[in-house]
Amino acid sequence: NAGVTQTPKFQVLKTGQSMTLQCAQDMNHNSMYWYRQDPGMGLRLIYYSASEGTTDKGEVPNGYNVSRLNKREFSLRLESAAPSQTSVYFCASSVGMVYEQYFGPGTRLTVT
């Protein structure tokens, strides 16, 4: 089992460009999450999907959109990247909400 995989590992964007971060899990988990981690801020929840077919905003959703493509895949899209979105992005999954989460290795995004 690969667990939670994320692509790409690194990305540099110019302000205004768009991109999609991909996440997939092979643990048959129902819930999936996108977080961003900034120095000194811990992890902040961007969006989550409690189950296939549903998505909800987290703590910091502005500037992002998500798609729960199927039970395995949950993507995060930046439509018009801004320097404030420079961060490390983590995808996670869990059997259900409130259960332990399994994290991917992260995507380091720099917006110039």
Place this chain on the structure above:
Amino acid sequence: SQQGEEDPQALSIQEGENATMNCSYKTSINNLQWYRQNSGRGLVHLILIRSNEREKHSGRLRVTLDTSKKSSSLLITASRAADTASYFCATAGRGTGNQFYFGTGTSLTVIP
């Protein structure tokens, strides 16, 4: 604002000593979880304690939960250099819309 806050922000100890870190949170919870993050990696789940539990053990880890004080502590006994990492508490459920909130973390350095 974030739900959990860890204390201290940084901790440096000698190998073999015990390490204690604390977490405070603001609203009622379903459970509280502790995660570990090695530099440049994703988070790894360590232990989950439910709101009706007061203490839990897992190997060299001991977690306590005091819901009346809205606080938790993580004790790592007989620390090893390999325990060097950042440790985060996360609160889930009840009162937080089933969202996870992570604290800002404690950076632990174990000196060989």
